[in-house]
Amino acid sequence: MKKIILASFLLISGLAAHAQTYQAVTSKNKTYLATVKGLSYTYKNGMVTLKNNGKYNLGTVSIIASSKTDASLFRIALFEDGLNKGQTQQASVYFTTGEGKDNHEVALTAIDQKNLVFSFDKAVRAGR
Numbered sequence: 001m002k003k004i005i006l007a008s009f010l011l012i013s014g015l016a017a018h019a020q021t022y023q024a025v026t027s028k029n030k031t032y033l034a035t036v037k038g039l040s041y042t043y044k045n046g047m048v049t050l051k052n053n054g055k056y057n058l059g060t061v062s063i064i065a066s067s068k069t070d071a072s073l074f075r076i077a078l079f080e081d082g083l084n085k086g087q088t089q090q091a092s093v094y095f096t097t098g099e100g101k102d103n104h105e106v107a108l109t110a111i112d113q114k115n116l117v118f119s120f121d122k123a124v125r126a127g128r
Contacts, residue, residue: 021068023119035123041077043118046108048077051088057126058083065095068115072097073106075116082126 020043025036038054041063048063059082065075077091095106 020114021117023117025120032123035125036120039120039123041118043113043116045113046094047090047092048118049088049090050077050079050083052083052085054085057085059124059126061123062121063118064121065093065116065118067112068117069112070097072099073111076121084126 022041025033027033035054035056035058039050039052039058039061041048041050043049043065050061050063052058058079061079061083063077063079065077067073073095074097075093075095077093079089079091081089083089095108095111096103097106098104
């Protein structure tokens, strides 16, 4: 029985090590921290789902992604239409790679999704 539990734990640990990474907010700004408190997001197959369980209605939120294996890969999910308290929205996003004139879109199938790192880029409260 102990061997089955240990094997299950090791299997789950191995799978968890290859999932996307969600970075914690590192800002020291108290207003920004209060704005993003209660916000959560998940990524799956090119879609970001954002949930607002915070205290504030939001005007704009952007979530960025980079890759651990490809430094030129960039992605941004924009939620520009606002997000009221208790609301959930999804945004389909596209990946780009390269710099300047060499910047071009990358198909989702060509991306190593397990090595993506996600973080909040911007969160703005809605006007009153």
